[in-house]
Amino acid sequence: MGEVSTAGSGAGSGVGARVRRKEDDRLLRGRGRFVGDIALVGMKELAFVRSPVAHATITGIEIPEEHRGAVFTWADLAAGGVKPIRAVSGLPGFKVSEQPALADGKVRFVGEPVAVCVAATRAEAEDIAASVFVDYAELPVNSDMLEAVTPGAPKVHDHWPDNVFLETNVGGNIAEIAATAPVKVSRTIRTARQCMVPLEGKGVVAHWDRHVEQLVLTTSTQMPHIVRAGLSECLDLDQGLIRVVAPDVGGGFGWKGLLQPEEIVAAWIAMRLDRPVRWTEDRREHLVAAANAREHHYEITAYADARGRLLGIEADAWVDAGAYSVYPFSACLEAAQVGSILPGPYDFAHYRCRTFSVCTNKPPIVPYRGVARTGVCFAMEQMIDAVADAVGREPWQVRLENLVPPEKMPFDNVTRKHFDSGDYPESVRRAVAAIELEGWRARQKAGEPDGRLIGVGFATYCEQSAHGTAVYHGWGIPMVPGHEQAQARITPDGGLELRVGVQSHGQSMETTFAQVAHEVLGIPLEKIKLVHGDTGLTPYSTGTWGSRSMVMAGGAVATACRTLAERLRKIGAHLMQAGPDGAVLEGGSVKAGAAAVTIREIAHTWYRAPQLLPADVDRGGLEVTAGYKPGSDHGTFSYATHAVAVAVDPEIGQVEILDYVVVEDAGTMVNPMVVDGQIYGGVAQGVGTALYERMPYDAEGQPLASTFADYLIPGFTEVPHVRIIHMLTPSPYTEFGVKGIGEGGAIAPPAAICNAINDALKPLGVIVTNAPMTPEVILSAIAGKRGAA
Amino acid sequence: MKAVDFDYAQPATLDAALELLSREDVMVRPVAGSQSLGPMLNLRLAQPELLVDITRIAELRTIRREGDRLVIGACVTHARLEDGDYPDVTRGVLPSVAAVIAYRAVRNRGTIGGSLAHADPAADWVNVLTALGADVVIAGTGGRRSVPMTDFILGVFETALQPGEIVAEIHVPALSDRARWGYYKVCRKTGEFSHATGAVLIDPARGVQRCVAGATSGKPVVIDGPALFAGGCTEAAMAAHLAGSPAADDPIALRTHTVALKRAIAQVMS
Missing domain, CATH: 3.30.465.10 (Uridine Diphospho-n-acetylenolpyruvylglucosamine Reductase; domain 3)
Structure with missing residues (x-):
């Protein structure tokens, strides 16, 4: 456990090599197999009747006579013993919501499933859905989280005293600093509600396999084992009677990291009708019924000395958690994270944060790439720039003033986060140099011929990833990860099968886990097969989330392979009639002096010629299941500084990104190309959060965007060419020193871009504090100043 | 998000197409590239019974x-x-x-x-x-x-x-040899719908001095004459030209329309 290796020279195809992805041959040729590609004999398609109103009592559901038998409601499911989804946070004071898979007499957000329709094709199922008449008695709506917590606000859940899932208080001891600090700056900061828009939406095929007597759910998920647990609870079916399989999955980002009501419905229908059924989420369903990420509101104050040294941070934060608590992350993960990670990568002593997970008539909030960090970084990094402005220093200088210095590593911060390693200030210095700040400052002074305003912005964060047991227990999440397990099996022909319970949907695990195994065993990548995402074939895992898979499952793969290596070495030594101590496993062979025996020969001996084995051979053979946890339960801390130069057109409010630099430290990189890919993708999504993506709601809780014509995401021309500079501080606690990196790219862009825009707007004396920073937001800020002048 | 059931015809001649389009017993719509109608079909905002595809008609x-x-x-x-x-x-x-x-x-x-x-x-x-x-x-x-x-x-x-x-x-x-034109549209991102469009044409030989303000939530607003070209493209002037359009009452929209037209004009004046 926690063994540190300096392996990974980058040569060959082991840890550190920029190996091309094994999965691309399949995926880039369009030969993947997604839910939409599956065809089972007799399969029916499902379409959902969804609520067109945000809050209402259902007073009647009329199903046309000719469609009886093809339409099902909660009454049918409940009669069949189906239970609502309950995701109960362990934090004291949490209020429990019950989410029936189909509405039970009441709807609480637009898009909530009310009934399900079954037909031979999706179009026919939609025809039936259009013929179902639901009578809604509309109720007052909570469309805004700040209004939902005011006295007299309509209640989303009737039996609750208010609309707050949970209130938390972190820290304290701020009053004295507040009274005496030389510098005090306050901001109101907000991030918009977003959709995650993976290329492939959700989708599920369910059928009952009569041969193995199992419900088989092939679903576009990040966490098959957790979906199985949730299905078992809601369907009251033993887990042994359920197999959950993730086929190729076209992006998740968190949207596929939960138990979906539609999965429960599909499973139940398949059993009820005894035939395969499929549901595929279409883009409109996704935009309307799954606008479920990122919505935070901060009232935040920073206290500092005259140099900009932070003395304390005080904040109230509201998170719009939507109508229900999602399984397994609950309605409170986001706000619990806000409370514990708002201090960011900085070293200061005084902190108080109150958080509210607010229940509203919107889709339930789901952790999206970066989870609360994107909002937290957006808030905290604006405060750093605000302090810098107040004390008249460059924002990067104030970052250097406050970042945890390398000599203090490992470091426990004000919320007792254990930063494992790294040189945070150096990431800022390199970003300042790489973006060529002085050049931009000169250009700012000279002015642009087209009248646009130049700005440069920075944002620094550290990202806790591969969260450990204590961390998740502390956040009250009803799914605490423990040891991660991997199976490694030498095949009779000397190849290797790896089985992991995490699921790869863009993370390149088929390549990178093979690289880890190759590093230990020397077996060529093409002879290593990863089996993942299938409860029937893999060890239990909480799945792929929280930038955990390389640290946790990669660590388990390495651990299992090491055990295999030792067994191979002993058998190999025996075959060469060498003493076990003189033999080494190297380059896929066991060697003793000039003699060598390949893994293939050893495998043949174990499986086909066991008469040649030593008498004391390990009875476990060439198959190992190993569990792994890093040496620290706090998770790893990767970190980065993003620097961006923008041009703001003050006449039309548009922002062009002129240059974008990421200086990041992922520890040891198993495959730097894959790390780069994660960063590029993350930054693209971060640009969306910063400049484009927002699901607007009207006062009646109606989502005002339902296609990509209204919900804008960045395209080719909006995503900058990102220049990445790697730092490389191995984590002291993990196999090879790796750190989680999957989410990081999406964390800093809104903060860095916001700071750059405000730098540009400085001559106009205005700031923007809300994301996305649309032309309307920027022009309103400018117009406000003009109006006031 | 699947279209309702509809019939589809692909006539080879304009006369055949027009005959189909004149049918009164079914709800019929013509379709060409389907870049707007296609999404409307899938969203079920359009529910025709017969689609007449006119893209195989050679003369068109x-x-x-x-x-x-x-x-x-x-x-x-x-x-x-x-x-x-x-x-x-x-x-x-x-x-x-x-x-x-x-x-x-x-x-x-x-x-x-x-x-x-x-x-x-x-x-x-x-x-x-x-x-x-x-x-x-x-x-x-x-x-x-x-x-x-x-x-x-x-x-x-x-x-x-x-x-x-x-x-x-x-x-x-056809424009004359000395004609000059300008075009500027304000889009949130490449390829997206315009929020404000300015299109201008000066063709002295044909006596044309024309400005068009588009994407105004109404038909294109045509402003003929030299005034806007001679530095008259101000928010006040545009408020008068756009009177009756929602853009006239929203200061940010008015500003954006003014800028779009001003930038289109700048292209012909430079």
Whole structure:
């Protein structure tokens, strides 16, 4: 456990090599197999009747006579013993919501499933859905989280005293600093509600396999084992009677990291009708019924000395958690994270944060790439720039003033986060140099011929990833990860099968886990097969989330392979009639002096010629299941500084990104190309959060965007060419020193871009504090100043 | 998000198409590139019983010079206008504007006639062809009629087309050698719908000094004469020209429309 290796020279195809992805041959040729590609004999398609109103009592559901038998409601499911989804946070004071898979007499957000329709094709199922008449008695709506917590606000859940899932208080001891600090700056900061828009939406095929007597759910998920647990609870079916399989999955980002009501419905229908059924989420369903990420509101104050040294941070934060608590992350993960990670990568002593997970008539909030960090970084990094402005220093200088210095590593911060390693200030210095700040400052002074305003912005964060047991227990999440397990099996022909319970949907695990195994065993990548995402074939895992898979499952793969290596070495030594101590496993062979025996020969001996084995051979053979946890339960801390130069057109409010630099430290990189890919993708999504993506709601809780014509995401021309500079501080606690990196790219862009825009707007004396920073937001800020002048 | 069940016909001649389109026993709609109608079908905002695909009608896919005009068939795609395999009489207006319509994938299928028939105020051709002074030739079972652009677009998604009629041709007048034009649109991102469009044309030989403000939640606003070119493109002036449009009452929208037109004007003045 926690063994540190300096392996990974980058040569060959082991840890550190920029190996091309094994999965691309399949995926880039369009030969993947997604839910939409599956065809089972007799399969029916499902379409959902969804609520067109945000809050209402259902007073009647009329199903046309000719469609009886093809339409099902909660009454049918409940009669069949189906239970609502309950995701109960362990934090004291949490209020429990019950989410029936189909509405039970009441709807609480637009898009909530009310009934399900079954037909031979999706179009026919939609025809039936259009013929179902639901009578809604509309109720007052909570469309805004700040209004939902005011006295007299309509209640989303009737039996609750208010609309707050949970209130938390972190820290304290701020009053004295507040009274005496030389510098005090306050901001109101907000991030918009977003959709995650993976290329492939959700989708599920369910059928009952009569041969193995199992419900088989092939679903576009990040966490098959957790979906199985949730299905078992809601369907009251033993887990042994359920197999959950993730086929190729076209992006998740968190949207596929939960138990979906539609999965429960599909499973139940398949059993009820005894035939395969499929549901595929279409883009409109996704935009309307799954606008479920990122919505935070901060009232935040920073206290500092005259140099900009932070003395304390005080904040109230509201998170719009939507109508229900999602399984397994609950309605409170986001706000619990806000409370514990708002201090960011900085070293200061005084902190108080109150958080509210607010229940509203919107889709339930789901952790999206970066989870609360994107909002937290957006808030905290604006405060750093605000302090810098107040004390008249460059924002990067104030970052250097406050970042945890390398000599203090490992470091426990004000919320007792254990930063494992790294040189945070150096990431800022390199970003300042790489973006060529002085050049931009000169250009700012000279002015642009087209009248646009130049700005440069920075944002620094550290990202806790591969969260450990204590961390998740502390956040009250009803799914605490423990040891991660991997199976490694030498095949009779000397190849290797790896089985992991995490699921790869863009993370390149088929390549990178093979690289880890190759590093230990020397077996060529093409002879290593990863089996993942299938409860029937893999060890239990909480799945792929929280930038955990390389640290946790990669660590388990390495651990299992090491055990295999030792067994191979002993058998190999025996075959060469060498003493076990003189033999080494190297380059896929066991060697003793000039003699060598390949893994293939050893495998043949174990499986086909066991008469040649030593008498004391390990009875476990060439198959190992190993569990792994890093040496620290706090998770790893990767970190980065993003620097961006923008041009703001003050006449039309548009922002062009002129240059974008990421200086990041992922520890040891198993495959730097894959790390780069994660960063590029993350930054693209971060640009969306910063400049484009927002699901607007009207006062009646109606989502005002339902296609990509209204919900804008960045395209080719909006995503900058990102220049990445790697730092490389191995984590002291993990196999090879790796750190989680999957989410990081999406964390800093809104903060860095916001700071750059405000730098540009400085001559106009205005700031923007809300994301996305649309032309309307920027022009309103400018117009406000003009109006006031 | 699947369309309702509908029948589909792909006639080879204009007469056959018009006959189908005149049927009164079914709800019938013409379709060309399907770049606007396609999504509307899938969203079930349009639920026709019969779709008449007019893109196989050869005469609707031709471009030809006729005296001082260029005659463009309704089913000519934006991509073809972008690529320019025709005698451009517009000093680059047609290929330049075509190149900034949505994305190439849309341009490969979307047609000039379909764009006009759809009459989205943010559409490029709706505003540019108005600035150019083009005429639209409409075909129906009763024959053909020619309508100037200013009378063809009547409002948001509203045109002079009567039931059973389709756009057959667009007649674009040739610009003189000294004509200058400008085009500027404000889009949130490349290929997205315009929030404010400015299209301007100065053609002294033909006595044209024309500004068009588009994407105004109504038909294109045409402002003829020298005033705006002579530094008169101010928010106050635009408020008067846009009177009655929601853009006139929203300070940010008004500003954006003014800037779009001002920048289009700057292109011809530079």
